[in-house]
Amino acid sequence: xxxxxxNRLTFDRKKVxxxxxxxxxxxxxxxxxxxxxxxxxxxxxxxxxxxxxxxNSLKGVIAFGMTMVIIAGLIDLSIGSTVGLxxxxxxxxxxxxxxxxxDLNTACLIGMGxxxxxxxxxxxxxxxxxxxxxxxxxxxxxxxxxxxxxxxxILSGGYPIANQFPDWFNQLGMGRVGGQAGIPIPAIILxxxxxxxxxxxxxxxxxxxxxxxxxxxxxxxxxxxxxxxxKIFVFISVQILAVISGFMTSGQVMAGTYSFxxxxxxxxxxxxxxxxxxxxxxxxxxxGTLIGVIFMGVMTNGMTLxxxxxxxxxxxxxxxxxxxxxxxxYRAQVKA
Amino acid sequence: xxxxxxxxxxITKDYPGTxxxxxxxxxxxxxxxxxxxxxxGSGKSTLVKIFAGATKPTHGDFYLNDEKLNFNxxxxxxxxxxxxxxxxxxxxxxxxxxxxxxLGRLPKRNNAIDWKKTYQMAGELLKKMKVDIDPRxxxxxxxxxxxxxxxxxxxxxxxxxxxxxxxxxxxxxQNEVQNLFEAIRALKNQGVIVIYISHKLQExxxxxxxxxxxxxxxxxxxxxxxxxxxxxxxxxMFGDVTVQNRPKDIKVRDEVIMxxxxxxxxxxxQDINFKLYRGEILGIAGMLGSGRTELLRxxxxxxxxxxxxxxxxxKTYKNTNPVKMxxxxxxxxxxxxxxxxxxxxxxxxxxxxxxxxxxxADGWVENKHKRNTFAEKQVRELEIKIPAxxxxxSSLSGGNQQKVVVGNWLNTGPKIMLYDEPSRGVDVNAKQxxxxxxxxxxxxxxxxVFVSTELEELLEVCHRILIMRDGKIVDEVNPDGLxxxxxxxxxxxxx
Numbered sequence: 014x015x016x017x018x019x020n021r022l023t024f025d026r027k028k029v030x031x032x033x034x035x036x037x038x039x040x041x042x043x044x045x046x047x048x049x050x051x052x053x054x055x056x057x058x059x060x061x062x063x064x065x066x067x068x069n070s071l072k073g074v075i076a077f078g079m080t081m082v083i084i085a086g087l088i089d090l091s092i093g094s095t096v097g098l099x100x101x102x103x104x105x106x107x108x109x110x111x112x113x114x115x116d117l118n119t120a121c122l123i124g125m126g127x128x129x130x131x132x133x134x135x136x137x138x139x140x141x142x143x144x145x146x147x148x149x150x151x152x153x154x155x156x157x158x159x160x161x162x163x164x165x166x167i168l169s170g171g172y173p174i175a176n177q178f179p180d181w182f183n184q185l186g187m188g189r190v191g192g193q194a195g196i197p198i199p200a201i202i203l204x205x206x207x208x209x210x211x212x213x214x215x216x217x218x219x220x221x222x223x224x225x226x227x228x229x230x231x232x233x234x235x236x237x238x239x240x241x242x243x244k245i246f247v248f249i250s251v252q253i254l255a256v257i258s259g260f261m262t263s264g265q266v267m268a269g270t271y272s273f274x275x276x277x278x279x280x281x282x283x284x285x286x287x288x289x290x291x292x293x294x295x296x297x298x299x300x301g302t303l304i305g306v307i308f309m310g311v312m313t314n315g316m317t318l319x320x321x322x323x324x325x326x327x328x329x330x331x332x333x334x335x336x337x338x339x340x341x342x343y344r345a346q347v348k349a
Numbered sequence: 350x351x352x353x354x355x356x357x358x359x360i361t362k363d364y365p366g367t368x369x370x371x372x373x374x375x376x377x378x379x380x381x382x383x384x385x386x387x388x389x390g391s392g393k394s395t396l397v398k399i400f401a402g403a404t405k406p407t408h409g410d411f412y413l414n415d416e417k418l419n420f421n422x423x424x425x426x427x428x429x430x431x432x433x434x435x436x437x438x439x440x441x442x443x444x445x446x447x448x449x450x451x452l453g454r455l456p457k458r459n460n461a462i463d464w465k466k467t468y469q470m471a472g473e474l475l476k477k478m479k480v481d482i483d484p485r486x487x488x489x490x491x492x493x494x495x496x497x498x499x500x501x502x503x504x505x506x507x508x509x510x511x512x513x514x515x516x517x518x519x520x521x522x523q524n525e526v527q528n529l530f531e532a533i534r535a536l537k538n539q540g541v542i543v544i545y546i547s548h549k550l551q552e553x554x555x556x557x558x559x560x561x562x563x564x565x566x567x568x569x570x571x572x573x574x575x576x577x578x579x580x581x582x583x584x585x586m587f588g589d590v591t592v593q594n595r596p597k598d599i600k601v602r603d604e605v606i607m608x609x610x611x612x613x614x615x616x617x618x619q620d621i622n623f624k625l626y627r628g629e630i631l632g633i634a635g636m637l638g639s640g641r642t643e644l645l646r647x648x649x650x651x652x653x654x655x656x657x658x659x660x661x662x663x664k665t666y667k668n669t670n671p672v673k674m675x676x677x678x679x680x681x682x683x684x685x686x687x688x689x690x691x692x693x694x695x696x697x698x699x700x701x702x703x704x705x706x707x708x709x710a711d712g713w714v715e716n717k718h719k720r721n722t723f724a725e726k727q728v729r730e731l732e733i734k735i736p737a738x739x740x741x742x743s744s745l746s747g748g749n750q751q752k753v754v755v756g757n758w759l760n761t762g763p764k765i766m767l768y769d770e771p772s773r774g775v776d777v778n779a780k781q782x783x784x785x786x787x788x789x790x791x792x793x794x795x796x797x798v799f800v801s802t803e804l805e806e807l808l809e810v811c812h813r814i815l816i817m818r819d820g821k822i823v824d825e826v827n828p829d830g831l832x833x834x835x836x837x838x839x840x841x842x843x844x
Binding site: 216217218219220221222224225228229231232233234235236237238239295296 | 649651671672674675676681683688689690691692693694695699703704706707710713714715757761
């Protein structure tokens with residue numbers, strides 16, 4: 014009897030260690046929130062939290078798609094350019110199609126449709142060529158980063174295209190449900206996209222295939238999984254989410270600007286990695302990314318409330334990302 | 350130059366549960382190529398490891414001339430002038446031939462690399478090997494046999510007394526082998542002891558001066574190549590083995606399930622034609638490099654083929670791919686389960702359900718209950734020993750991993766199973782269990798194509814055996830009444 018009890022105890026301890034390591038980022042987030050609740054004035058207010066969600070949803074939405082891409086063993090650096098291009102396309106449609114006598118709402122919807130079409134095309138091209146040629150996704154998407162940025166700059170002539178959107182489109186970025194103090198619409202879009210990606214990755218064969226392709230593409234292929242199709246699917250997903258983020262971003266400032274989203278790819282990747290998704294592919298959760306997004310958001314918000322120098326904030330971010338990756342490689346060793 | 354001699358006295362090597370080498374006493378002299386042959390598990394690779402300093406003998410000593418050798422590491426062996434050239438190449442494709450030869454020891458002048466000297470020294474070595482390779486050429490531009498020669502030249506640059514060549518021709522095409530042999534003959538004329546490990550018997554008369562045969566860790570004998578014939582060596586390698594036979598109750602039905610028609614892949618296999626019947630276990634026997642693995646992969650659509658088609662239940666598949674073949678009811682357990690069969694970091698449950706992903710799901714949405722049921726069924730029926738369904742596949746032993754690969758396919762309810770070397774790296778017990786699985790499935794009417802290097806396995810398990818040589822099916826035999834030596838002879842016979 015005694016040995017059994019002892020065994021159970023040691024077993025449990027190992028389980029607790031693994032549980033803590035698996036949920037280390039949640040634990041850190043809770044500690045961070047408790048600390049800021051005491052240390053930072055105005056942190057635990059409803060309006061502050063709604064602001065955190067409002068400002069972090071723009072990148073957060075893309076992070077879910079990036080999670081799929083990284084789990085599949087790939088990377089997409091081009092999403093920042095897609096954000097800017099989507100805003101430019103919608104703004105141009107609103108301006109030029111109404112000039113042709115088209116109704117503003119229809120023009121805007123056409124612009125949105127074109128942006129989604131662009132997302133599908135870019136995602137397909139990246140997935141197809143990466144799969145067929147074996148080119149690193151890093152390089153393939155670096156090429157799209159430049160191409161899409163250039164395209165957005167050319168289309169917009171290098172200037173913001175302001176005050177062209179119908180009001181409902183602006184509301185995508187700055188609207189709130191439930192009045193001035195209500196829930197920001199970007200936060201709702203964040204929640205919806207979280208649920209959709211969570212469902213795909215956790216409950217469907219497509220999600221399972223994504224994990225398999227990232228875990229070992231050759232084994233996946235020889236198990237009859239459509240590897241190329243899966244890669245195309247995840248690239249299209251992240252591109253569509255980037256376009257949606259572009260709608261919100263341009264709506265928020267009521268203008269389409271080619272340089273919106275520039276440099277976002279690294280912030281998005283940081284949130285995904287902090288959320289525990291492994292860069293080697295095959296490992297990661299959508300839930301972890303949500304926590305990663307909130308963690309990065311809360312941290313930035315807290316540092317701002319505490320009047321941290323903006324440049325110091327970069328150093329803190331560096332430490333966080335570094336520690337997160339260190340922990341996940343340690344976790345991989347503990348399990349093996 | 351004075352003659353060199355490496356000899357062993359009563360060398361024995363014990364591993365837990367097996368004696369890999371049993372009191373081996375032999376000697377090899379310089380100026381000759383000494384072939385060491387034996388089937389898998391004969392102890393020839395253990396002997397190489399001892400000479401190379403990779404492992405120490407349990408008992409016994411070995412000497413170079415009269416100096417007793419005692420190696421604690423592979424670098425000790427290098428210091429004494431014993432260099433091993435392994436099958437897996439250790440060259441860097443992006444560097445030049447000369448850089449590869451002197452990697453890590455490039456000659457320096459004033460702390461900078463002396464390129465002129467590097468190329469000159471490499472050029473001299475290559476000249477000694479009697480090959481025409483430019484030392485400035487990038488390795489990636491050379492063909493396979495040239496790689497092998499560069500590897501040997503690199504070994505030669507250490508001024509060795511003994512060079513061990515471990516299956517140097519295994520990756521080479523027929524015409525390339527001749528070029529390599531030229532280089533090996535040049536090497537032996539340098540006064541080096543050349544020990545040549547191979548299982549390609551047909552090559553030996555061209556290159557070997559003596560042949561030493563090992564079987565089950567024992568020295569069977571050393572003979573002069575010119576005094577013996579092929580079948581003498583085969584006899585020494587296999588002895589009299591009694592082959593266990595497959596259960597008698599498995600009946601092959603008179604119904605063709607799969608027909609391969611004129612399947613070709615340039616450089617690998619040509620014009621392959623055969624029929625597979627329902628419930629049949631069909632073996633494909635052939636040496637390494639005969640194209641058997643590539644043929645299985647070609648049938649499964651894992652690699653592209655140039656010509657030909659596969660008919661399954663009358664339906665034609667041309668330029669097919671694994672996705673289509675899984676739908677057609679075909680499964681393949683690949684040669685290398687770790688890199689091609691499993692996703693080691695994922696759970697046992699996931700690995701048992703990848704191929705059957707669409708069957709265990711309700712449309713697009715996965716059914717956790719069904720996945721569990723399917724996974725548990727295979728764990729039970731194949732007697733897979735697992736800590737938990739959630740444990741990563743990497744935590745399992747080789748035999749259990751192989752069973753997971755098989756279970757992954759049985760969950761798809763296949764009509765045809767293609768097994769590529771299913772017994773490699775699994776213990777005797779697990780091996781027998783894998784055969785039991787094939788028989789059980791055959792009773793249910795599943796047809797099997799079974800590829801193996803272990804010929805006695807084919808004799809034990811199969812209803813019919815196709816002989817594959819140099820990418821062609823050259824013969825078809827009935828395993829009943831055939832013994833291993835005869836089958837080996839058929840696989841080796843050079844026309």
